[in-house]
Amino acid sequence: MTDPSKVERPKLSTELTEYLVSLSVALQRHAMYPNGHPSLAPAVDAVLRRANRLLEDRPSLAFGVARRQLIVEGVTTDPEHPVLRRLAEELHRHHLGAVSINRNVQAEELSEALRALASEPERAGSLLPDWPHVRLHPLTFDGLALVGDAPLAQGSGSGKGTLSAELWVGLARAAISADAATASDDVPLDPSEVAQSIDEHHGAEAYDQVIVGYMTQIARELRTSSGAETEALRRRASRLVKDLRPDTLKRILDMGGDIGQRVAFVLDSARGMMAEAALDVVKAAAAACGQTISHSLLRMLSKLAAHTDDVSATGAGQPMAGEGLRDQVGRLLSDWTLEDPNPENYRQLLQQFAIAARNAQRPAGERSFEGHDPVRVIQMSLESGVSGPVLDRAVDEAVALGQTAMVAALVQAPPSGAEAVTQAVLSRLVLPSNLVVLLTSEPLDIESLDALLPHMTPKGYEVVLDALASAETRTTRRKLLDRLAKAPCDLSAAVVTRLHDDRWYVQRNMLVLLERYGRVPENMSLAEWTSHPDPRLRSEAIRVQLTLPAERDTAIRTALWDTDPRTVRVGLGALGQGCAPELVSRVVEIAVSRVFDEEIRMTAVAVLGRLRDSAGLDALLHLADGGRTLFGRQRLTSKTPLLVGVIKSLAGGWPTEKRAAAILAAAAASSDTELIEAARPGRR
Structure with missing residues (x-):
């Protein structure tokens, strides 16, 4: 059965990434240059070309806008990607919630839209125009407050408040954006209102993209963060899920259309949300994937979830018990094979539930490395010789934080007796999911990659192949190409x-x-x-x-x-010492023809000297023979690099042949030192 912790997180396709990058570059150029500048048209053409390629199999191309990220087909871009982050920030400054481009979009429309976006956002609140095939979808709420909490920073550009609060405000804005004309700016919106708005607005791809993107980010934030703000977000998100209609929740799971994205969202929700809400997500995911969960298992899990949520507010150990339950739910649902569960799984589930409850009574430092430096956790594992799931999570976290170089340095000089743990760390570092993070970081950490290459599997090298295909700079491509060329495994099929x-x-x-x-x-x-x-x-x-x-x-x-x-x-260059007559004839043709440039002709002349064919000799003599003087002496053609090459070939291939000797003698008797040197016997 698949380990849910090892499910690879979804990532944006190369084609979509390149489209967004080209859009960001085009927007930057429109901000830098005036209309008519020669740099603008190529940038627009690059966007149009990539958009049309993507629109071949879809009627429209939409993406949502968050403060530092974009959301496409349920996948969020890397907030640390400088080009994509810049695009998100620029669009966010215009208070846009989404951008959509439809099939048959024209270059003029794109150019006008980019020019509008390159200007300073209007302070008066006027809307950006629309074009027949380009839509800019605004978000217009600046005064949202959260029920049960102090009002958050006004506007989207304050930069204050936590990520948890930003995500909730972003979701709320996105959910009610279609009601901009009727909603009150200062009315506090609780999760039920947000859920009702999401239920009522569906069918618009751009709207759904934003909702799915925020839900995905919220689920991930709940899985990876802790604290009072995160706990508040957990309560709101869980209530939102409970208040959504089942068909709406299924629509959210359907939006990405990719099983990896669904599994990632389900697992994040199962680990981060309250238990009953997590079960609702699981049921919606099963419906979206065409799977069924046995009624007996569902009844049991529902009872456990209700018990967990009911006591979590009164017992210090219960939050950890709920964490253990949700972890087991994630395991059971990871491969969607729940029609006929083994009763042994029931026993293991209840046993883990009990262990988790007892575990919660231990000091916080004994439960997890959360809140600690993952590199320090790895170092302690190496020193103690202990490996396991905690070490695996620490390695993953270190990679995600851009600390691969620090981890690689630790395993290059491990403590004595830490061979097994060192191998465990290396095996985790070279997982495809971690290599993707390393290889998509800019600038490329080539030293860390070199340290990992000896330990990589063929699957890991395929990730490097993908990075080679998507690398934006020639320098990066060259570095990756050189290393792939030395791969110890056969990659020809993958290539x-x-x-x-x-x-x-x-x-x-x-x-x-x-x-x-x-x-x-x-x-x-x-x-x-x-x-x-x-x-x-x-x-x-x-x-x-x-x-x-x-x-x-x-x-x-x-x-x-x-x-x-x-x-x-x-x-x-591939011709050796001998070849078929028709090939010799072709080389002669290349050597004597003025259609080819002199460099190619010189290469052909050198080949004729190696082949030593009579037809080649005739061609060389023709190229060197400048006729006779009035006194009957042999003359050479005007000196050129080609003539020097001919003399070298004659000296190397036919030093004693009568006709060649006359040409060589004329060269040796000349006053030109280069010709004299070329005519030396045995010269090649």
């Missing part, structure tokens, strides 16, 4: 699956890796790339073919007759 990426540089990098590996999966054909319209891909594909003995001759022929100089140069 081939990424060859169909729309971005040319991703395809090129995958071809470079195949060339360095010197192998391709069985029955794979490179024809699609050796005949690709992009010459950069053709040349790399031919380099791959050259590493395959069965395809080497085909690759050389294809390259020599290509129209791109780089590809022709690849073919010339």
